[in-house]
Amino acid sequence: MFRHHPQEKEYGISSEGSAGEGAVVRLSGRLTLRSLEPFGHESSALLDALGPSSVTLDLSGMSSIDSAGALALLRLKAMAGERGIPLAISGDGGQAGRLLALVGERTGRASEPPQLAEASGFFEELGEKTVSLLREVGDELTFQGELLKATARSCLAPRAVRWADVLFYMRRAGVDGFPIVSLISFLLGLIITFMSSLQLRQFGANLYVADLVAISIVRELGPIMTAILVAGRSGSAFAAEIGTMQVNEEVDALVTMGFDPMTFLSVPKLLAMLAVTPILTVFADLHGILGGLVVGVAGLDLTARAYLAETHAALTAPAILASLVKAEVFAVLIATVGCQRGFRVRGGADAVGAAATSAVVTSIFLIIIADSAFALVQQYLGI
Amino acid sequence: MNLAPPAPGTPVIEVDGLTAGYGDRILFRDVSFRVLAGEVFVILGGSGCGKSTLLKLLIGLLRPHSGSIRVLGHDIVSGDEKGMRAVRSRIGVLFQAGGLLNSMTVGENVALPLAEHTHLSPAAIGELVRMKLALVDLSHAPGLLPSEISGGMKKRAGLARALALDPHLLFLDEPSAGLDPVTSIELDLLIRSLNEGTGSTMVLVTHELDSIFRIAHRVIFLDREARGIIAEGDPRELRDRSADPRVSDFLNRRAPSRNG
Numbered sequence: 001m002f003r004h005h006p007q008e009k010e011y012g013i014s015s016e017g018s019a020g021e022g023a024v025v026r027l028s029g030r031l032t033l034r035s036l037e038p039f040g041h042e043s044s045a046l047l048d049a050l051g052p053s054s055v056t057l058d059l060s061g062m063s064s065i066d067s068a069g070a071l072a073l074l075r076l077k078a079m080a081g082e083r084g085i086p087l088a089i090s091g092d093g094g095q096a097g098r099l100l101a102l103v104g105e106r107t108g109r110a111s112e113p114p115q116l117a118e119a120s121g122f123f124e125e126l127g128e129k130t131v132s133l134l135r136e137v138g139d140e141l142t143f144q145g146e147l148l149k150a151t152a153r154s155c156l157a158p159r160a161v162r163w164a165d166v167l168f169y170m171r172r173a174g175v176d177g178f179p180i181v182s183l184i185s186f187l188l189g190l191i192i193t194f195m196s197s198l199q200l201r202q203f204g205a206n207l208y209v210a211d212l213v214a215i216s217i218v219r220e221l222g223p224i225m226t227a228i229l230v231a232g233r234s235g236s237a238f239a240a241e242i243g244t245m246q247v248n249e250e251v252d253a254l255v256t257m258g259f260d261p262m263t264f265l266s267v268p269k270l271l272a273m274l275a276v277t278p279i280l281t282v283f284a285d286l287h288g289i290l291g292g293l294v295v296g297v298a299g300l301d302l303t304a305r306a307y308l309a310e311t312h313a314a315l316t317a318p319a320i321l322a323s324l325v326k327a328e329v330f331a332v333l334i335a336t337v338g339c340q341r342g343f344r345v346r347g348g349a350d351a352v353g354a355a356a357t358s359a360v361v362t363s364i365f366l367i368i369i370a371d372s373a374f375a376l377v378q379q380y381l382g383i
Numbered sequence: 384m385n386l387a388p389p390a391p392g393t394p395v396i397e398v399d400g401l402t403a404g405y406g407d408r409i410l411f412r413d414v415s416f417r418v419l420a421g422e423v424f425v426i427l428g429g430s431g432c433g434k435s436t437l438l439k440l441l442i443g444l445l446r447p448h449s450g451s452i453r454v455l456g457h458d459i460v461s462g463d464e465k466g467m468r469a470v471r472s473r474i475g476v477l478f479q480a481g482g483l484l485n486s487m488t489v490g491e492n493v494a495l496p497l498a499e500h501t502h503l504s505p506a507a508i509g510e511l512v513r514m515k516l517a518l519v520d521l522s523h524a525p526g527l528l529p530s531e532i533s534g535g536m537k538k539r540a541g542l543a544r545a546l547a548l549d550p551h552l553l554f555l556d557e558p559s560a561g562l563d564p565v566t567s568i569e570l571d572l573l574i575r576s577l578n579e580g581t582g583s584t585m586v587l588v589t590h591e592l593d594s595i596f597r598i599a600h601r602v603i604f605l606d607r608e609a610r611g612i613i614a615e616g617d618p619r620e621l622r623d624r625s626a627d628p629r630v631s632d633f634l635n636r637r638a639p640s641r642n643g
Contacts, residue, residue, distance in 0.1 A: 032549065033501060033503075033511075033548065033549060034501070036503065036507055036511075037503065037504070037507060064388060064582060066549035066581055067514065067515070067518070067546070067549050067580075067581065068511060068514075068549060071510065071511065071514050095579075095580065095581075095582050098576075098579055098580045099580035099581055101580075102518075102576050102577070102580045103514060103517075103518065103580075106514075106517045106518045106520070107513075107514055107517040107518075346530060347485060347528070347529075347530030348485030348486075348529065348530055349485055350485055350486045351485075351530075
């Protein structure tokens with residue numbers, strides 16, 4: 001068997017004739033991919049050295065060529081043409097000739113590759129980006145409206161809702177998410193208490209740590225941490241699931257079978273989110289307060305009873321209610337963004353990944369915006 | 384690509400006593416056959432008989448329960464990874480749906496094996512990619528993403544990528560399934576002219592009868608019930624002379640006049 005050696009030359013090239021005359025160039029051996037570049041250099045140098053009036057390329061000595069070899073021969077022919085030297089090919093009855101004919105015919109038929117569009121300027125790009133951003137916001141709002149409409153319709157006709165799916169997603173987002181939400185909130189309560197106690201202790205105001213933890217956890221951190229965790233766990237899963245269904249034409253199949261994909265796929269997810277996000281938020285609040293209690297009792301010499309009594313006094317019913325309303329708004333944001341990113345998937349696997357990422361980033365962004373709006377409103381209402 | 388092509392007529396695939404399946408479900412038992420250099424070889428059979436599984440075994444994506452498979456002289460069942468790499472650089476595979484990487488353009492997909500297995504300059508690779516795409520009539524598409532082209536174009540792009548290194552052995556899984564008749568005929572003609580032009584061996588899995596009669600030199604016929612090969616030979620001869628009703632029924636299901 002042929003022993004491969006990178007420098008070993010697999011073809012032979014010899015010539016007859018001199019300047020101004022018709023020359024014969026004889027090729028032998030094999031001409032393949034690895035000879036593409038050496039052959040190009042050698043044959044061009046040979047043409048320069050010979051300076052013939054015409055060339056006959058004799059392939060009868062060639063054992064075989066591959067398509068790269070055919071390309072090399074076509075290049076030689078084109079090169080001769082550029083220099084005004086007619087080039088004829090002889091001895092092309094064998095495999096080399098057949099392949100040369102095939103490649104020549106196909107590449108000859110090919111049109112020039114399309115030119116790439118010119119790079120656009122700064123302002124054009126800025127304009128395009130702005131328009132696409134606005135369109136995205138529009139799409140998101142439209143989708144949100146449609147989903148809420150479909151949900152309202154489903155609530156009027158509860159039989160149309162796939163309750164098994166609702167329970168499934170409630171378990172996925174709620175029960176499965178419970179440990180991480182609790183743990184994070186507990187640690188958060190722990191940290192806040194610890195950090196604030198360092199300051200409050202200086203004024204002998206240890207007991208007020210309980211107020212601080214209760215208000216900050218229930219009003220802000222509980223709902224927002226829960227929402228961020230749910231967005232990361234479930235929002236991305238919704239986008240990936242619907243996106244994969246989109247890629248596999250499952251969504252199209254649903255449409256052709258007469259299902260409304262919105263009702264079939266999104267409504268159960270939204271209902272599940274509406275059910276579990278407030279519950280998770282309550283648990284997050286409780287665990288946050290528990291974290292504060294642990295540090296309060298262990299590190300600040302407070303009694304559990306005093307801590308809880310202070311917490312109780314600090315919290316008002318409207319504040320707790322506002323926290324739950326926030327959780328519901330976040331639930332709507334997470335479910336709609338997740339589903340919308342999923343439905344928007346076109347193409348393949350990478351688009352699914354991009355949709356999942358975008359679902360998380362966009363929901364977290366919107367959650368923060370909504371939270372800021374809530375803070376303003378609560379400020380004015382004095383809740 | 385770095386080694387001389389196998390001499391015509393010598394076996395490039397040797398399968399002996401092959402038994403394979405999924406878990407307890409045996410698809411075929413004790414199957415043996417040879418594929419010779421330079422031929423267009425078709426694995427044929429009804430749905431569920433294990434055609435695609437056999438192809439995956441031949442390209443080393445699945446492992447058999449028992450038996451040996453030698454591809455281009457290398458034992459791919461018990462051989463080492465180094466030999467397997469050498470085999471992989473000399474075979475090309477066209478997957479059923481093209482198997483293109485979705486994140487890359489058609490041109491980048493075709494350039495991928497060239498950039499990986501050769502030391503050519505980017506300009507030379509670009510030129511080769513244009514040539515390969517011209518071979519499959521996709522000269523207009525190098526900058527398009529797989530999601531922007533049709534199923535038939537994906538298949539042709541997959542073929543261009545499979546051809547990138549001028550493989551000695553080309554495996555094609557259902558090349559003409561799902562294509563319109565004209566595209567399908569064109570693809571058959573291209574496969575035949577590549578086989579004649581490059582002398583490379585083609586192993587096809589298909590049940591497109593028209594296509595088989597147009598291009599196949601030899602077929603093996605797998606049967607689900609028999610769990611093995613029930614016929615082997617020239618497809619036209621099998622169609623006209625096979626005494627086995629399973630084979631003649633299958634091959635004659637369409638009116639012979641349509642085979643043109």
